[in-house]
Amino acid sequence: MQKTIVLGVSGGIAAFKAAQLTSDLIKKHYDVEVIMTKNATEFIAPLTFEALINHNVVVDTFEKVANRSIHHISLAKKADLFILVPASANVIAKVAHGIADDMLTTTFLACNKQKVICPAMNTQMYENPITQENLQRCKKLGYTILEPAVGHLACGDNGKGKLCDLTDILHYVDTYFQQNDSLKGKHVLITAGPTQEALDPVRYLTNHSSGKMGYSLAQAALDMGAEVTLISGPVQLTPPTGVHFYPVTTAMEMFEAVRTRSAQADFIIKAAAVGDYRPVHVSEQKIKKKGDHLQIEFVKNPDILAYLGEHKKPGQIICGFAMETQNLLANAQEKLEKKHCDMIVANDLHTEGAGFQSDTNIATILDRFQRIPCPKMSKYELGVTILEHMLTLCTQGEQ
Ligand code: PMT
Numbered sequence: 001m002q003k004t005i006v007l008g009v010s011g012g013i014a015a016f017k018a019a020q021l022t023s024d025l026i027k028k029h030y031d032v033e034v035i036m037t038k039n040a041t042e043f044i045a046p047l048t049f050e051a052l053i054n055h056n057v058v059v060d061t062f063e064k065v066a067n068r069s070i071h072h073i074s075l076a077k078k079a080d081l082f083i084l085v086p087a088s089a090n091v092i093a094k095v096a097h098g099i100a101d102d103m104l105t106t107t108f109l110a111c112n113k114q115k116v117i118c119p120a121m122n123t124q125m126y127e128n129p130i131t132q133e134n135l136q137r138c139k140k141l142g143y144t145i146l147e148p149a150v151g152h153l154a155c156g157d158n159g160k161g162k163l164c165d166l167t168d169i170l171h172y173v174d175t176y177f178q179q180n181d182s183l184k185g186k187h188v189l190i191t192a193g194p195t196q197e198a199l200d201p202v203r204y205l206t207n208h209s210s211g212k213m214g215y216s217l218a219q220a221a222l223d224m225g226a227e228v229t230l231i232s233g234p235v236q237l238t239p240p241t242g243v244h245f246y247p248v249t250t251a252m253e254m255f256e257a258v259r260t261r262s263a264q265a266d267f268i269i270k271a272a273a274v275g276d277y278r279p280v281h282v283s284e285q286k287i288k289k290k291g292d293h294l295q296i297e298f299v300k301n302p303d304i305l306a307y308l309g310e311h312k313k314p315g316q317i318i319c320g321f322a323m324e325t326q327n328l329l330a331n332a333q334e335k336l337e338k339k340h341c342d343m344i345v346a347n348d349l350h351t352e353g354a355g356f357q358s359d360t361n362i363a364t365i366l367d368r369f370q371r372i373p374c375p376k377m378s379k380y381e382l383g384v385t386i387l388e389h390m391l392t393l394c395t396q397g398e399q
Helices: 015-027 046-053 071-078 089-096 103-110 123-127 129-140 166-176 212-223 251-259 304-310 328-338 379-398
Strands: 004-009 031-036 081-087 114-119 149-152 158-162 187-192 227-232 244-247 267-270 277-279 298-300 317-324 343-348 360-367 371-378
Touching: 004 015, 004 071, 004 103, 015 031, 015 046, 015 081, 015 166, 031 046, 031 071, 031 103, 071 103, 081 089, 081 103, 081 166, 089 103, 089 114, 089 129, 114 129, 114 166, 123 129, 123 158, 187 212, 187 251, 212 227, 212 267, 212 379, 227 251, 251 304, 267 304, 267 379, 304 317, 317 328, 317 379, 328 343, 328 360, 343 379, 360 379, 371 379
Parallel strands: 004 031, 004 081, 081 114, 187 227, 187 267, 227 244, 267 317, 317 343
Antiparallel strands: 149 158, 277 298, 343 360, 360 371
16 A cells, blocks of 8 residues: 655755655655645745645645545544654644644644654754753654754754755655565566567557556565566656666567566566567668558567466466456456466556556456456556565465
């Protein structure tokens, strides 16, 4: 399940760093909600956060938000973790004493999840015994304090009070949610995106795959501790940091890249939308416009998934995808059997929120014994679900 982090941004020069943190958390597939104090909006506009999280930032306690009647309560309930970043001396004093006089402090008080405070302020303010007492009080209340760093401060002073490193906050978050290590020691090979088959130097045949499904799977596998190889057709996405990345263009190139790396993989997931055919001849020159009809002869590409099914190594788990526009489950079942995979993820292109391009998918996982419906969820969440099911099949196979 995707985790929700509520970021409480209070007024301070380090408020701009909360925007970078938001972006980093989103990249790690956390769901982020942002609450700002009025003072924080003097340092950075809510619009910056809204562009990053793709929905409203809350500042006013009495602001009306669709479907959220008592917003501070709904946000408090939604949170899996509450982080105050930067936490000003004023906000620290308020949360230490249960003062709830704006949206941020009201939601903070209403939230019963883990709270993290990242102070950032002038050294004298930080070292002031009142602030120190407030921080001690917060610690006693069970809140985590990520200590500020020593450095050059915006006011010109050198000393303690600089917001801690964002990597420390990210590390805390990841550790807190125990980005689980269930795939530690496993090597996962994933294919993603479309293939392109050239007709001539200017034209090619392809499909609408964005690569989002495959790249989300790669990120999920990394987060679960796996070593990941990602073989991708041409897409506009940046490969997740840490994967072994092999870009390819044609189905033949993808076949070669997979064939030569498949033996080392424990899990293989074929999320790529591979072209079934390629032109027999690729014209060296641009094909000229002639007559009303143009005939191009195609030859079949190797079926990479079927090849993997036939050359399966002992203990290896192979997962295919079935992209259908009709008879979803019957066609997926046929592919499962014909291509000798352990499981197949069926998605229907005609269902809104599923298939190409979207950030979500709606699918059914089929294996030899069962069908598991996966309702609409992010492609990352589906990635985790798929990998967890592969792990179950792997464990069953070992017994
Ligand atoms: O990339 P996105 O925009 O996020 O979209 C995701 C997706 C719709 C592309 C993805 O979820 C998906 O369904 N991928 C499989 C697309 C596909 O080629 O389906 P298929 O039913 O035509 O093929 C069945 C399986 O055989 C697939 O695992 C495919 O990778 C594999 N195949 C197909 C042909 C071929 N020559 N070699 C193969 O390995």
